[in-house]
Amino acid sequence: MNSIALSVEDLSFSYSGKKALDKVGFSINPGECTILLGPNGAGKSTLFALITRLYDTRSGRIELSGFDIKKQTRKALAMLGVVFQQTTLDMDLTVMQNLRYHTALHGMRRKVAKQRIQEELERFDMYERRFEKIRQLNGGHRRRVEIARALLHKPSLLLLDEPTVGLDVPSRKAIVEHVHQLVNDGQLSVLWATHLIDEIYPDDHLVVLHQGQVKANGAIPTVLQQTGKESIDEAFFALTQGART
Numbered sequence: 104m105n106s107i108a109l110s111v112e113d114l115s116f117s118y119s120g121k122k123a124l125d126k127v128g129f130s131i132n133p134g135e136c137t138i139l140l141g142p143n144g145a146g147k148s149t150l151f152a153l154i155t156r157l158y159d160t161r162s163g164r165i166e167l168s169g170f171d172i173k174k175q176t177r178k179a180l181a182m183l184g185v186v187f188q189q190t191t192l193d194m195d196l197t198v199m200q201n202l203r204y205h206t207a208l209h210g211m212r213r214k215v216a217k218q219r220i221q222e223e224l225e226r227f228d229m230y231e232r233r234f235e236k237i238r239q240l241n242g243g244h245r246r247r248v249e250i251a252r253a254l255l256h257k258p259s260l261l262l263l264d265e266p267t268v269g270l271d272v273p274s275r276k277a278i279v280e281h282v283h284q285l286v287n288d289g290q291l292s293v294l295w296a297t298h299l300i301d302e303i304y305p306d307d308h309l310v311v312l313h314q315g316q317v318k319a320n321g322a323i324p325t326v327l328q329q330t331g332k333e334s335i336d337e338a339f340f341a342l343t344q345g346a347r348t
C-alpha cells in the first residue's frame with residue numbers, strides 16, 4: 104500500500120481553451136491536514152472536481168492511496184470522503200435516513216452501517232439528534248452531519264470545499280476544531296479548500312494556489328521561510344500579488 108494519501112502530478116485543466124489549472128503538483132501524507140488556500144478563481148473547485156472524478160483528467164495524474172483515479176477508479180474513490188460547498192443532504196429526511204442512504208450506496212451491511220453511524224454521530228455530538236429532519240438543524244449542525252457522513256466508509260482522505268461558508272463564528276470555530284481533532288485522532292488526511300486564513304492551524308500544511316498554479320507548498324514554517332515573511336497573511340499577499348481572498 105502506497106503511503107501517500109493524495110498525489111497530484113502535473114495536472115492541467117482548461118475550460119474551452121481557458122486554463123484553470125496549470126501543471127499543478129503536490130502530495131499529502133497520512134495524518135496531514137493540508138489547507139488549499141487560494142483567492143476566488145484560483146482553481147480550487149476545479150481541482151476538487153478532478154479529484155472526485157466529476158471532471159475527467161485529461162492531462163496529469165491523480166492517485167489516492169496509490170490508486171490511479173482514472174485506471175482504478177472504484178478503489179481510488181473508496182479512499183475518499185467529500186464535503187462539497189453546497190449541501191447535498193436531503194432536507195426532508197432525518198439525520199439517520201441521510202446517513203443510511205450513504206451506507207447503502209457504499210454497500211455496507213446493515214449492522215456495520217448502524218455501528219458506524221453511531222460512532223461518527225457520537226464523535227460529532229449529533230447522535231442525540233439522529234431522528235431530527237435536516238431542515239430542523241442549524242447550519243453548523245448540518246455541516247457536522249455532512250462531515251460525519253463523509254467519514255462513514257472510513258476514507259483515508261477527506262476533501263472539504265469551503266465547509267464553513269455561511270456559518271456563524273462559533274459554528275465555524277467548532278467545525279475547524281472538529282476536523283483538526285479528526286486528523287489528530289488517527290491516520291485521516293484532510294484537504295481543506297478555503298480563503299480564510301484564520302482557519303489554519305500551526306501544524307497544517309499549505310498549498311497556495313493562484314491563477315491555476317501552485318505558488319507555495321509545504322509546512323507553514325517552510326512557506327514562511329521561502330517567502331521571507333513572518334505571517335501567513337503576508338506570505339499569501341506576496342504570493343498572490345495582493346489578490347483579494
Ligand SMILES: Nc1ncnc2c1ncn2[C@@H]1O[C@H](COP(=O)(O)OP(=O)(O)OP(=O)(O)O)[C@@H](O)[C@H]1O
Pocket residue numbers: 118122123141142143144145146147148149150
Ligand atoms: N464551468 C466553467 N466554465 C468556464 N470557466 C470556468 C468554469 N468553472 C470555473 N471556471 C473558471 O476557471 C477558473 C478557476 O475557477 P474555480 O471555480 O476552480 O476557482 P476557485 O478557486 O474554486 O474559486 P472560488 O473560490 O470563487 O470558488 C476561474 O477563472 C473560473 O472563472
